[in-house]
Amino acid sequence: MAKVLLENINKSYDETHIVKDVNLEIHDKEFLVLVGPSGCGKSTCLRMIAGLEEISGGTIKIGERVVNDLSPKDRDIAMVFQSYALYPHMTVFDNMAFGLRLKNRRRGLARLVYRNEIKQAEAAIREKVLSAAEMLDIQHLLNRKPKQLSGGQRQRVALGRAIVRQPQVFLMDEPLSNLDAKMRVQTRAEIIKLHRRLGITTIYVTHDQVEAMTMGDRIAVMNDGILQQCDTPLNLYHHPRNRFVAGFIGSPGMNFLEVHVIANDNGFLFKSDDIELEAPASRAKVLLPYAGKVLLLGIRPQDIYDRAHLPNALQANDGNIIRARCEVTEQMGDATHLFLQAGKHSLVTAVTPQSQPLPEEMMELVFDMKKVHLFDMESGDVIG
Ligand code: ADP
Ligand code: MG
Numbered sequence: 001m002a003k004v005l006l007e008n009i010n011k012s013y014d015e016t017h018i019v020k021d022v023n024l025e026i027h028d029k030e031f032l033v034l035v036g037p038s039g040c041g042k043s044t045c046l047r048m049i050a051g052l053e054e055i056s057g058g059t060i061k062i063g064e065r066v067v068n069d070l071s072p073k074d075r076d077i078a079m080v081f082q083s084y085a086l087y088p089h090m091t092v093f094d095n096m097a098f099g100l101r102l103k104n105r106r107r108g109l110a111r112l113v114y115r116n117e118i119k120q121a122e123a124a125i126r127e128k129v130l131s132a133a134e135m136l137d138i139q140h141l142l143n144r145k146p147k148q149l150s151g152g153q154r155q156r157v158a159l160g161r162a163i164v165r166q167p168q169v170f171l172m173d174e175p176l177s178n179l180d181a182k183m184r185v186q187t188r189a190e191i192i193k194l195h196r197r198l199g200i201t202t203i204y205v206t207h208d209q210v211e212a213m214t215m216g217d218r219i220a221v222m223n224d225g226i227l228q229q230c231d232t233p234l235n236l237y238h239h240p241r242n243r244f245v246a247g248f249i250g251s252p253g254m255n256f257l258e259v260h261v262i263a264n265d266n267g268f269l270f271k272s273d274d275i276e277l278e279a280p281a282s283r284a285k286v287l288l289p290y291a292g293k294v295l296l297l298g299i300r301p302q303d304i305y306d307r308a309h310l311p312n313a314l315q316a317n318d319g320n321i322i323r324a325r326c327e328v329t330e331q332m333g334d335a336t337h338l339f340l341q342a343g344k345h346s347l348v349t350a351v352t353p354q355s356q357p358l359p360e361e362m363m364e365l366v367f368d369m370k371k372v373h374l375f376d377m378e379s380g381d382v383i384g
Helices: 042-050 092-107 115-136 151-163 181-198 209-215 233-238 243-248 281-290
Strands: 004-013 016-026 031-035 057-062 077-081 169-173 201-206 218-223 226-231 255-264 267-272 275-278 294-299 304-306 321-331 336-342 345-351 362-367 373-375
Touching (some): 004 042, 042 057, 042 201, 092 115, 115 151, 181 209, 201 209, 209 233, 243 294, 255 345, 304 345
Parallel strands (some): 031 218
Antiparallel strands (some): 004 016, 218 226, 255 267, 255 294, 321 336, 321 362, 336 345
16 A cells, blocks of 8 residues: 655657646545546556656656656556456456466566475465455356456456555556446446455546546546646535636536626626626625626536525525526436526526426526636636
8 A cells, every 4th residue: 555646747749748747646545536538648647657658757656666667567556447458368267366476477486396385376366366256246257258248247357356466556547438327337336345445545547527526535637638636526516726627527517607797886796798696795805806807607507596496595686696598408307407598608507306497488597606616717717
């Protein structure tokens, strides 16, 4: 078990700068999820930690060791890929035992004169494989070949092969991507349980923000090779540092409106076309430099309500209502997603299922203004 430290990590291929100055500390025993859109550099980061890719600049530490120049086999890590990467001609047992046998062979055990030492080594491997197989509930599959397994079973074998090595760090690159939706949710929970049981530091890469939110102790959000923010799931959700994180985390995605900041006697208004919203008094100080300027107002679909179904804690007033035409209704069962048009602005809300607007109905929506996020138009950084 160990912490992993990335200091000013950079990666370039020829002219292209892929990973840009990433600084990140993954704590001992932590389950850290690295999330971001496809092509943002997640796999490249993971492969640099694994030693499968050279780093162009910076330092990687696993435990107290700088591993920059260590080969993958000396880094004490085990990796699980989306593609399983099992040997097709070997049984499940042999696939899981392969890494351990190889390690023994490297240590020269195979050349030992005493047959019973070889036997002992093989018995120890057997014990580890059986114990991992039990954890993953694949004991009954040990004599099968990979092609005789379902996708979910193959991914368990790949996990088992990583577990038996008892590494300091697990590195997982989109391990659930090849599974169907139901299997993904189930295996997700199993990986978390395994992590709790084994307590091995894990870095888990995914492009799926739901997977990130449900699995991570902390989540590192990446975009375009740059680490945007690293925090707990709830802190990312409630306190995104910039527009990218705000839009990436949460489903449906946050709504963004470009608004003018207007100062009046009572404080500040956000205006755009027919929309006029009152800024909460608590924001007055941070809004002062933006008076007369445009900024980006973000609000989550869950923080916009149908006026006809307001929660008790929220009251409609002149400063928090907008009118919008309901264009599409999606009933999820526990919530209903409405896709609306308010002038030139498209909005999504997640309202109570009791709210059942007719197609094209004009609705009154209430914004919970305390939940509004404000971003600088140019930098995209959160204000205040
Ligand atoms: P992710 O895992 O986040 O989807 P990757 O780390 O695989 O992204 O890739 C990040 C970027 O690096 C992509 O734009 C990809 O095209 C580029 N890239 C990856 N490997 C190479 C390579 N060997 N040569 C040149 N560019 C590469
Ligand atoms: Mg990838």
